[in-house]
Amino acid sequence: MMKPRDFLSAIGSTVTVADAAVMLQVSPDMATKILSRWTIQGWLERVGHGLYAPKPISSLDNPTVGEFAIAANIIGDKGYVCGWSAMSHHGLTEQIFNDISLNSFKWTRYKEVRLKNFTCCIFKIREKEAIGLEALWYHDKKVYVSDIHKTVLDVLAHPACGGGFMHIADCFRNYLTSEDCNIEQVLSYAKTSNAKGIFYKRFGYLLKLNNADKSHIDYCHSHITSGYYSLDPQIKSGKFCSRWQLIIPEYIKL
Numbered sequence: 001m002m003k004p005r006d007f008l009s010a011i012g013s014t015v016t017v018a019d020a021a022v023m024l025q026v027s028p029d030m031a032t033k034i035l036s037r038w039t040i041q042g043w044l045e046r047v048g049h050g051l052y053a054p055k056p057i058s059s060l061d062n063p064t065v066g067e068f069a070i071a072a073n074i075i076g077d078k079g080y081v082c083g084w085s086a087m088s089h090h091g092l093t094e095q096i097f098n099d100i101s102l103n104s105f106k107w108t109r110y111k112e113v114r115l116k117n118f119t120c121c122i123f124k125i126r127e128k129e130a131i132g133l134e135a136l137w138y139h140d141k142k143v144y145v146s147d148i149h150k151t152v153l154d155v156l157a158h159p160a161c162g163g164g165f166m167h168i169a170d171c172f173r174n175y176l177t178s179e180d181c182n183i184e185q186v187l188s189y190a191k192t193s194n195a196k197g198i199f200y201k202r203f204g205y206l207l208k209l210n211n212a213d214k215s216h217i218d219y220c221h222s223h224i225t226s227g228y229y230s231l232d233p234q235i236k237s238g239k240f241c242s243r244w245q246l247i248i249p250e251y252i253k254l
Helices: 004-011 017-024 028-040 063-075 083-089 148-157 165-176 183-192 197-209 214-221
Strands: 044-048 051-054 079-081 100-104 111-114 119-124 133-138 141-146 239-241 246-248
Touching (some): 004 017, 017 028, 063 079, 183 214, 197 214
Parallel strands (some): 079 141, 100 119
Antiparallel strands (some): 044 051, 079 100, 133 141, 239 246
């Protein structure tokens, strides 16, 4: 029988019961019992249904990437880390979130998956929106995270993954003043993913509010669609901005 220390060195970031059964050359039921025993002994940590990770996860230099790797097991290659988690990863926010935000085209609706230490909040996207990704490695596990420009696109196209619109607005200002800011790249991603008119309304409005380049503002305005939408989709009332056909919540002081 393989010793737990040898098992840990072989599994990398995470292991499922099925994979453990193959490695240990035992039945899935026996593998479950062995993993449970090693968990009690402190070698492993159960992080999800039938999913285990070496303990402690926080022993590496970047525990957040370790958590991303665990979350990635849920969506596989059908999505990526996005929204508030990506904004934190790229240094656009100092706000601490206990949950991980994921975009995926694996499911047809929003889904939450509770693991031991956090919840994965999984938002539905179209497959063509899975662009602009960076690959991170945690042991043998590859994790995809939206790059900083795609993150801006995501939170304005789908604000639910951004942790609240006031938070999104703060992160947007941080993006505009960062060395990585590249509005052309954001617009390129928007074109490739066929972003909807509401993205251009929110993006253009925030660019105008922050005195950004007029050519970018005019480009966004040329791509808006008819009909009024809320700047913050959680708030349906407020002041009307006719130029951008947006409803601006009165409590939002941008």
